[in-house]
Amino acid sequence: MLEIRNLHAEIGGKEILRGLDLHVRPGEVHAIMGPNGSGKSTLANVLAGQPDYEVTAGEVLYHGKNLLEMPAEERAREGVFLAFQYPVEIPGITNAYFMRTSLNAQRKHRGEEEIDAVDFLSLVREKMKLIEMDEKFLNRSVNEGFSGGEKKRNEVLQMALLDPMLAILDETDSGLDIDALRIVANGVNTLRSEKHAVLVITHYQRLLSYLVPDVTHVLMGGRIVKSGDRSLAEKLEESGYGWIEEEVAKGGAPA
Amino acid sequence: MSSSQEDIRNLTDREYEYGFVTDVEQDTAPPGLSEDIIRFISKKKNEPDFMLAWRLKAYRRWLELNEEDARWAKVDFSPIDYQDISYYSAPKIKPKLDSLDEVDPDILETFKKLGIPIEEQKILSGVAVDAVFDSVSVATTYKAKLGELGIIFCSFSEAVQEHPELIKKYLGSVVPYADNFYATLNSAVFTDGSFVYIPEGVRCPMELSTYFRINEAKTGQFERTLIIADKGSYVSYLEGCTAPMRDENQLHAAVVELVALDDATIKYSTVQNWYPGDKNGKGGIFNFVTKRGKCKGRNSKISWTQVETGSAITWKYPSCILQGDGSVGEFYSVAVTNNLQQADTGTKMIHLGENTSSTIISKGISAGHGQQTYRGLVEIHQRAKNARNFSQCDSLLLGDRCGAHTFPYIDVRNASGKVEHEATTSKIGDDQLFYCQQRGIDPEDAVSMLVNGFCKEVFRKLPMEFAVEASKLLEVTLEGSVG
Ligand SMILES: Nc1ncnc2c1ncn2[C@@H]1O[C@H](COP(=O)(O)OP(=O)(O)OP(=O)(O)O)[C@@H](O)[C@H]1O
Numbered sequence: 001m002l003e004i005r006n007l008h009a010e011i012g013g014k015e016i017l018r019g020l021d022l023h024v025r026p027g028e029v030h031a032i033m034g035p036n037g038s039g040k041s042t043l044a045n046v047l048a049g050q051p052d053y054e055v056t057a058g059e060v061l062y063h064g065k066n067l068l069e070m071p072a073e074e075r076a077r078e079g080v081f082l083a084f085q086y087p088v089e090i091p092g093i094t095n096a097y098f099m100r101t102s103l104n105a106q107r108k109h110r111g112e113e114e115i116d117a118v119d120f121l122s123l124v125r126e127k128m129k130l131i132e133m134d135e136k137f138l139n140r141s142v143n144e145g146f147s148g149g150e151k152k153r154n155e156v157l158q159m160a161l162l163d164p165m166l167a168i169l170d171e172t173d174s175g176l177d178i179d180a181l182r183i184v185a186n187g188v189n190t191l192r193s194e195k196h197a198v199l200v201i202t203h204y205q206r207l208l209s210y211l212v213p214d215v216t217h218v219l220m221g222g223r224i225v226k227s228g229d230r231s232l233a234e235k236l237e238e239s240g241y242g243w244i245e246e247e248v249a250k251g252g253a254p255a
Numbered sequence: 256m257s258s259s260q261e262d263i264r265n266l267t268d269r270e271y272e273y274g275f276v277t278d279v280e281q282d283t284a285p286p287g288l289s290e291d292i293i294r295f296i297s298k299k300k301n302e303p304d305f306m307l308a309w310r311l312k313a314y315r316r317w318l319e320l321n322e323e324d325a326r327w328a329k330v331d332f333s334p335i336d337y338q339d340i341s342y343y344s345a346p347k348i349k350p351k352l353d354s355l356d357e358v359d360p361d362i363l364e365t366f367k368k369l370g371i372p373i374e375e376q377k378i379l380s381g382v383a384v385d386a387v388f389d390s391v392s393v394a395t396t397y398k399a400k401l402g403e404l405g406i407i408f409c410s411f412s413e414a415v416q417e418h419p420e421l422i423k424k425y426l427g428s429v430v431p432y433a434d435n436f437y438a439t440l441n442s443a444v445f446t447d448g449s450f451v452y453i454p455e456g457v458r459c460p461m462e463l464s465t466y467f468r469i470n471e472a473k474t475g476q477f478e479r480t481l482i483i484a485d486k487g488s489y490v491s492y493l494e495g496c497t498a499p500m501r502d503e504n505q506l507h508a509a510v511v512e513l514v515a516l517d518d519a520t521i522k523y524s525t526v527q528n529w530y531p532g533d534k535n536g537k538g539g540i541f542n543f544v545t546k547r548g549k550c551k552g553r554n555s556k557i558s559w560t561q562v563e564t565g566s567a568i569t570w571k572y573p574s575c576i577l578q579g580d581g582s583v584g585e586f587y588s589v590a591v592t593n594n595l596q597q598a599d600t601g602t603k604m605i606h607l608g609e610n611t612s613s614t615i616i617s618k619g620i621s622a623g624h625g626q627q628t629y630r631g632l633v634e635i636h637q638r639a640k641n642a643r644n645f646s647q648c649d650s651l652l653l654g655d656r657c658g659a660h661t662f663p664y665i666d667v668r669n670a671s672g673k674v675e676h677e678a679t680t681s682k683i684g685d686d687q688l689f690y691c692q693q694r695g696i697d698p699e700d701a702v703s704m705l706v707n708g709f710c711k712e713v714f715r716k717l718p719m720e721f722a723v724e725a726s727k728l729l730e731v732t733l734e735g736s737v738g
């Protein structure tokens with residue numbers, strides 16, 4: 001479903017991704033870990049089409065199509081969803097209106113009819129129940145004045161509502177309390193099917209214990225330097241990234 | 256420059272949609288201004304002597320005034336040659352019509368192009384439309400129905416003929432003929448406009464509406480509107496306009512006077528979409544308008560709501576004189592400047608009576624190279640015990656080449672007065688736009704959604720059909736301006 005080959009990307013004239021390879025098949029959940037500043041959010045943003053990043057080499061195929069050629073909104077309509085590490089606030093637009101506009105943009109793209117206000121309300125209520133979010137958030141402006149955890153939950157709500165093919169979660173677990181963590185994991189797990197794929201960017205193996213990724217990668221210096229199963233995440237949490245750095249320095253091929 | 260800045264630019268680069276000219280034979284005065292021309296206008300309109308005398312008084316005063324003195328606003332334009340303007344033009348049409356069938360089909364076509372089907376409006380929204388087409392009213396509807404209630408809604412010229420006593424009493428009572436350069440010019444040469452009188456205790460059952468349209472090249476428009484709400488009455492008046500594409504700057508210097516007597520309410524809403532000029536600022540309308548309302552009676556109320564998207568230059572301060580004790584003044588405004596548009600707008604709230612209150616909500620949106628200034632004056636006079644004002648001025652910037660400026664002037668001469676002022680400036684951020692795009696929303700739609708969100712408070716004050724039109728207008732105006 002997602003095929004990243006030798007991806008190089010820079011921002012502000014600084015190269016961040018330096019030859020990144022990643023292959024995600026439908027139905028898989030991949031975890032990406034890595035030290036601060038290693039390029040995880042950069043990868044997420046490049047995939048989502050954030051215009052400030054410049055791709056200088058490599059290619060990204062999504063369902064066989066050249067993802068990098070599509071404008072951001074088209075990627076979204078094709079099912080690429082990014083749960084932002086820092087969701088922005090949009091004053092003056094209610095959450096409900098925003099989500100309906102977004103859902104309808106995507107439905108229209110798929111040739112489906114627009115959802116009316118009544119049907120939308122029952123759909124969004126169902127999703128809110130799932131992630132235990134109060135309905136009062138529907139009538140508040142998008143993310144405005146939300147607590148850190150509420151913003152993250154709101155991202156998960158949008159994800160559940162839009163039902164993306166490829167969901168990228170950028171540290172959605174940061175700033176969440178234990179209960180919220182479980183709820184977010186549940187939200188992600190509802191996406192699990194043979195068709196959906198999920199990329200989870202995280203620093204903690206706690207979320208991974210709920211999610212159980214198929215593969216865990218380590219991103220360092222703008223490349224995937226190591227991939228493994230769940231035990232890799234546990235080992236990282238215990239010992240940090242030092243030993244991988246040494247491995248890489250010794251010229252150990254990325255596993 | 257990020258590419259969403261580019262998007263915004265692409266969006267802003269849309270041509271004016273309403274650029275076309277209707278070919279109706281005009282009966283036009285030669286360019287130039289003199290006492291003779293004023294006599295010509297007055298005669299053409301078959302006016303009583305007092306009107307001619309008033310016009311001449313204004314004209315003589317105008318000769319003594321200096322346009323430079325009216326140039327304190329933060330706008331910039333090359334001098335206007337007042338001898339190069341033709342001060343009278345009228346479609347050659349019998350002035351009085353009973354039905355739309357009698358209206359020149361060209362004119363009807365023009366309205367259709369503007370998306371203002373009169374017929375539909377009449378049927379769907381019950382709006383009585385007094386269409387001012389180049390200075391002369393050509394279609395007046397619902398007159399009979401209004402007449403039953405004693406409501407007078409007609410062209411200004413007709414009011415001069417039929418109700419001279421009301422004109423004599425109220426003309427210039429809010430905006431004196433010597434008020435300012437442009438108002439004085441208007442007083443001398445105005446050709447037509449609208450007149451409304453709501454009798455005591457009557458609630459006008461429909462929105463009264465006039466669509467103005469400038470159609471003759473080089474014909475300055477000098478509209479004059481006078482609305483009088485007698486004791487305990489209520490009226491909601493809508494004014495809206497668009498203009499065809501032109502190569503020369505067209506001057507529009509209108510005057511609007513409102514008078515509210517005891518317990519009366521006047522709600523005056525404007526959607527203004529005159530031709531703003533092309534991307535280089537060429538050919539747009541100069542909109543120098545004097546709008547003022549007097550809350551003459553106790554507990555009277557005047558509420559101005561405006562959505563200003565057009566014109567090359569807008570210079571406009573709808574104001575309220577709160578003379579009656581307990582009277583209320585309101586000003587809700589959305590102004591948009593794009594490309595090279597300049598707007599200097601705001602309001603004046605003059606508190607004279609006791610327990611008077613005023614509210615000012617101003618939302619300014621700048622895109623492209625648009626420059627926008629809010630200028631507000633709140634004056635609380637010595638006698639105005641317990642007067643209060645609340646002002647909120649918010650500016651929204653799209654892109655990095657536009658500007659917003661806020662000048663609130665406050666003058667409180669009575670210690671019991673309370674004045675609150677809030678101001679914010681924000682930018683539609685690239686991050687907000689990207690967030691919307693990431694959810695599948697088209698960047699243009701995202702901008703109009705964000706802008707609509709910003710203006711919501713004001714749009715809510717507009718009558719339904721206007722609110723829809725206003726938000727559509729905003730979309731058109733800001734298309735191509737993401738950033
Ligand atoms: N506009 C910019 N100009 C220059 N450098 C930038 C810019 N934006 C990001 N960077 C740098 O890119 C590098 C990668 O950032 P990125 O956000 O991808 O890291 P990350 O792996 O997500 O880190 P974290 O775990 O802290 O979220 C960082 O060193 C960051 O400082």
Ligand SMILES: [Mg+2]
Binds near residue numbers: 040041042085170171
């Ligand atoms: Mg990050």
